[in-house]
Amino acid sequence: MEEPSVLADHLLLSFLSSPQSYPHRPRRVELLQTHISYVAIAPPYVFKVKKPVNFGFVDFSTLEKRRYYSVREVELNRRFCPAVYLGVVPIYAEGSNLRFGAGQRVAEYAVQMRRLRRRYFLRQLLARGEVGEREIETIAQALARFYHAESPILNAVGALESFRRVTEENFRQTRSSVGVVLSRATYEALQYFTELFYALKGSQLDQRKRDGWVRDCHGDLHSEHIHLAPKGLCIYDCIEFNDEFRCIDVAYDFAFLAMDLHFLGYPSLAEIFLGRMIEELADPGCRGVLDFYCAQRAYIRGKVACFKANDTRVPEKERTEAVEIGRRYFALALQYALCGLTTTAVVVMGKVGTGKSTLAEALARETSLPYLSTDCLRKELLGLPPTYRPGEAQRQEFYREEAVEQVYQVLYERAESFLRKGQSVVLDGTFGKRSRREALRNRLKSLGKACVFIEVDTPDPLRVERVTVRSVTQSGASDAQPQDLAVLDSLYESPEELEPSQRVRVSGVGSSEEVVSRALLALIQKRLLQELS
Incomplete structure (x- = not known):
């Protein structure tokens, strides 16, 4: 034919x-x-x-x-x-x-x-608020029974070797989408995360295969492929076209659904699902690789969106939608690389004029995480637009100690509302007082959430230049003037009390892309090295 x-x-x-x-x-x-x-x-x-x-x-x-x-x-x-x-x-x-x-x-x-009746697909049930711990447990138990029924695959090909082939192909096939669907900073950061994981923890992948966790699985386990009707559970549309994509670590298989729950806006359900799977399989060792698995699943979905966006047989509207969907998947992959599976407050701090706000905004944009800024909150609480410039008397009133403390309290409360839902968040503020850093850390500790502080360090002449330009152009939400720097610097308390695991120093010199790339690599390295210590 x-x-x-x-x-x-x-x-x-x-x-x-x-x-x-x-x-x-x-x-x-x-x-x-x-x-x-x-x-x-x-x-x-x-x-x-x-x-x-x-x-x-x-x-x-x-x-x-x-x-x-x-x-x-x-x-x-x-x-x-x-x-x-x-x-x-x-x-x-x-x-x-x-x-x-x-x-x-x-x-x-x-x-x-x-x-299958559409109303019972998991994604539809989620949208109607009809999925809770009971439904998640039903899915986890069925998957565990299926995995236990499959025999371990113990061929000579190592799991690390197989993964390398897949990830190298993923990066090669998405290279042409850099600048369209994902930024170069995100692309390079996820490459770095993948290679550093292989270097530091890749042996765990081979060990899991030796322990019998590589089996003939589903391979494409996301919410659209799960049908949970009153008459029973159906999981359909497994991968048939590539055995290497299906004969995988069971944790890599169920990590797909956890990632999908997170992508759809249900991080708490994703956390419950992972906990139930670990319990049902009696496999606590998978925790060491799950963040990597989730990141790779998100990256693959981003790649699939790239293919659809480039397919001229697909209607233009769907191709445009595919670009946005792909961006969201790559951003989620980056979240896993930076924070793992731990809900985290990423705090960007530093002296005035270092470029911390520019970096914080870029990090929030690259990861699609909520962004909270003390400068923006201050104006919001006063009912003013972010770029409003107060007179000198008004400025003194805005920055009274009591007023500043109120802004930080609102920042903590709003951050906490995201973190309680399992959503990491980017915070932007000077955080120049040890007491304010301690207040945030204590609140996060009580919630069982993590935090990491990025201190942006920039030479004083460049800081003065930036503040002067910002003052003249009246851009941004900060009200600081060049003449304020000496006083503000004298009040700044260096975060020496922070443990090395909670602090990263990043140079603010260079373009926004250079600084955000530097910060991404530093955060990834810090987290993976910390897990080994």
């Missing part, structure tokens, strides 16, 4: 979209597509046809390969939900016409499934 041309692809889409194409004559057909498949929802069935693509990690470039992987998809998914996967049906061509059933030659193959 000739492989599909643009015209053949158009004919296939037209065929799949028409209710008249199907023997059961559905009233309507909804056609969806991923980067590798066309999915026709024709109630009460779903038909999935693989696209003739070759991305390296997936190769559907010939009809025979599409037939083989369609059959494989049915076989593998019947492990999870046998009643849903009905079989593989050929699509025949007669001239320029396509049809199910008999015909002159097979043009394509479709996987036929029973349609």
Whole structure:
């Protein structure tokens, strides 16, 4: 058979979209597509046809390969939900016409499934607030039973070696999206995180394989593939096209769902799920690799979004949406690299004019974390716009000790509201008094949350220049004037009391991109080295 041309692809889409194409004559057909498949929802069935693509990690470039992987998809998914996967049906061509059933030659193959009711997909249940500890426990118990039923894979290929191949391909395939879907700082930081993890903790991946935790899993375990109906749980659409992506550490498999829960805005449920999985599997050792696994899962989803954004067969609106989705996944991967699985307050502090606010804003932007600034809060509490410039008398009133203390108290309270929900946060303030740093640390300790202080250090001449420019252009929320620096510096208490694990010093010299990149690498190195000590 000739492989599909643009015209053949158009004919296939037209065929799949028409209710008249199907023997059961559905009233309507909804056609969806991923980067590798066309999915026709024709109630009460779903038909999935693989696209003739070759991305390296997936190769559907010939009809025979599409037939083989369609059959494989049915076989593998019947492990999870046998009643849903009905079989593989050929699509025949007669001239320029396509049809199910008999015909002159097979043009394509479709996987036929029973349609699952949309209201019971996990993502829909989450959106309606119908998922709690009970539902999470049901999923965790079913997954644990499945993993226990699978035999360990103990071939000679090391887990570290397999992971390296996958991550190297991920970075290679997303390089062209730098500057479009993710920034160079994020790209390089995640590369650094991955390589440093391999250097410091890579042996743990091989040890987990020797301990029997690498098994034939699902491989694509996110919320859209979990159906939790009153009649029972169905987990469908596992990876069939690449055994290396499916035969993995069970913790890497369930880390996908934890990441997805976090991505959808349910970090507390992600934490509960991970705790239940560790308990059900009796596998506390996986904690040492879970943050790495979650980061890689987020990166892969970002990569998939890049593929969709670059696929000219996808409608322009969906391609634009894919860019934004990809940015969010890469930002989440960066959160895992910086904070691990621990909810953390990232505090950017330093003397006036060091560039701490510029760095804090950039960190919040790169990670998509909430950003709280003392300068912005001060104006907000007074009902003023951030760029409002007070007169001298008003400025003295704004910066009375009592007024400043009130701003910090509001900062703590707002940060705490995010942290209680399992959301890390970026804080921007001078934090020049030891008492204020202690107050924040004590509050976080009582919540069981972590914090790290980034002290930005910049030469005095450059600080004066920056404050002067900011004063003249009236940019930013800070009200500091060049003549204030000497007094403010005399009041600044260096954070010598902070433990090395809680403090990073970063130079504020250079472009914003250079400074944020420097900070990202320092934070990643600090966290991974700290875990080994």
